[in-house]
Amino acid sequence: MKKALVIGDNPYMLDVLSQHLETAGFSVISAKNGKQGVTKAIKENPHLILIDILMPEMDGLIATRNI
Numbered sequence: 187m188k189k190a191l192v193i194g195d196n197p198y199m200l201d202v203l204s205q206h207l208e209t210a211g212f213s214v215i216s217a218k219n220g221k222q223g224v225t226k227a228i229k230e231n232p233h234l235i236l237i238d239i240l241m242p243e244m245d246g247l248i249a250t251r252n253i
Contacts, residue, residue, distance in 0.1 A: 187213045189230060193223030193249065194238035203236055220244030224252045 190212040192203045197218075204214040215230050217223035220237075221244045227235060235253070239246040 187211070188234070189213045189215060189232040190234040190236065191215045191217065191223065191227055191230060191232040192236045193217045193220065193226075193241075193246070194236075195219060195241045196238070199238070207234075207236075220246060220249035220252075224249050227253045 188211065190207045192200055192214060194200050195218055200216045204216060207214050212234065215226055215232060217226050220241050223237060237246040237249060
């Protein structure tokens with residue numbers, strides 16, 4: 187099964203995106219900030235990453251560079 191990582195600080199959007207991806211056949215992993223997202227991306231090696239740009243602690247652009 188393909189894995190998707192959804193990174194964002196809005197719980198509602200994480201839930202909506204996760205539901206859509208699961209319907210499309212993905213196993214979904216979520217992270218609530220950029221730091222957590224980078225850690226999970228390295229550990230889980232997902233096939234797809236959806237990331238919010240504006241987040242506290244580490245924004246999506248910096249997280250993307252770190253991944």
